[in-house]
Amino acid sequence: MSNTDEAAVREVLGRYAKSLNDADADDAVAQYARDGVYYPYNLPTATGTDELLAAYRQIFATIRLDIAFTVHEVVVDGDLAYATTGSKGLVTVLEPDVTAPEENREVFVLKRSGGDWKIARYMFNKPAAPGD
Numbered sequence: 432m433s434n435t436d437e438a439a440v441r442e443v444l445g446r447y448a449k450s451l452n453d454a455d456a457d458d459a460v461a462q463y464a465r466d467g468v469y470y471p472y473n474l475p476t477a478t479g480t481d482e483l484l485a486a487y488r489q490i491f492a493t494i495r496l497d498i499a500f501t502v503h504e505v506v507v508d509g510d511l512a513y514a515t516t517g518s519k520g521l522v523t524v525l526e527p528d529v530t531a532p533e534e535n536r537e538v539f540v541l542k543r544s545g546g547d548w549k550i551a552r553y554m555f556n557k558p559a560a561p562g563d
Contacts, residue, residue, distance in 0.1 A: 436507040439548045440514055440541055447550065448500040448518070456487035463550045464542055470554035472535070495523045498533055510543040511551075518555075534558060 443462055450458035460483045463469070469477040469486060477486035498520030505514045515538055522533035540552040 433507070436512065436543075436548075437505045440505050440507065440512050441502055443541060443548050443550065444500060444502060444514060444516065444539065448498070451496045452498065454491040454495055456484055456491055459487045460484050463553075464544055467550050468552050470552070472556050493525060495525060496533065497521045497523075500537075512541045512543075512548065514539045514541070517558075 447459060447462040450456075450462065460480060463480070463483055465480055466478070467480075467483060469483055471477070471486070471490075474486070474490075477483045498518045501517045501519075503515045503517060506512060515536070517534070517536050519534045520532075521530050523530040534557070535555045536558055537553065537555040539550055541548050542551040543549075
């Protein structure tokens, strides 16, 4: 793995995190490959640009995020890479305007396409509850 590839993957993850905090569905989807797949916690899977855009627009119409990602590892092998991350911050449910702590753990699979790294698969879930 080259440091350039790892840095490029980290840059994609940073742009993705910013798009979440900005509630920018177009920019979130721009980080994905055209055939990318999003496996959100407790929501249907979204596959491909149209479904991804609809999913993110629906999410951002419902919640606002103020989170920070911590990248735990990035592994690159040729034109594929994976990254594990954790995110922590706040989520505001827009109706009824309630804010609560938010924390997730994530797995990203990325692929190089046309020289650029893009998210191919993204899945997240909640960390274990205290006492589990």
